[in-house]
Amino acid sequence: MNSFQVSRPYLIFLCLLAASSCSEPSEVFVFEGEVLSTDQGRSLADVSTTLSGQRISGSSFNPNFQTLGAALTDAQGRFQIEVDKAVFNAFRIQLSHPSHFTAVFAISPDDVPISGPYTRTFTLEPLAWVRTRIRNINASQRIDLTVNAPSDGCAGCCDQLRIIREGEVFDTTFTCLAFGGQPVSHTGNYRNSSGGTVIIGQQQQTIAHDTVHIDITY
Secondary structure (H helix, E strand, O other), X not given: OOOOOOOHHHHHHHHHHOHHHHOOXXXXXXXXXXXXXXXXXXXXXXXXXXXXXXXXXXXXXXXXXXXXXXXXXXXXXXXXXXXXXXXXXXXXXEEEOOOEOOEEEEEOHHHOOOOOOEXXXXXXXXXXXXXXXXXXXXXXXXXXXXXXXXXXXXXXXXOOEEEEEEOOOEEEEEEXXXXXXXEEEEEEEEEXXXXXXXXXXXXXXXXXXXXXXXXXXX
């Protein structure tokens, strides 16, 4: 009986058709992403991207997040980071850009594919500023003012910022941060010269990468 012989070129062809069974499995996790600004949804280049993770080694668990890789986004706002495969309890990605708020995004290891890239679109909020000038021209008056712009309670933001002044003449100006393109409100009250209470209720839209000016005189 004649034996059936398969030529070497044909074997190579079969391997190319079944690459998953003929090639070695990947030894890295791949994280791919695109970073957009909420300001008109444009792509952000030169975003500093840092991937960190909580590593598990045998029965040892380190709760601290260790830096695993870093990259800068390209002109299309895209980045890629490769990490040697290991057992992780959690991942997170921190994104930083000079004209936007820094943000941290949690990633579950269960969502990271074994044989393909983890792909996700991220958004960053643009910086904006609110400049408020308060002038008291009568020392007998009192003001109770709250400035609020939804900004997730970041340091230096106009997030339930409250000002109470009484019994003095003053002219003061302060500036706080806010997300660009978000509403900012000035609410509260002050006493007028006759002792009556006047309600303060102003609302404006912040402007990405710019400053909104508010003047309150009483």
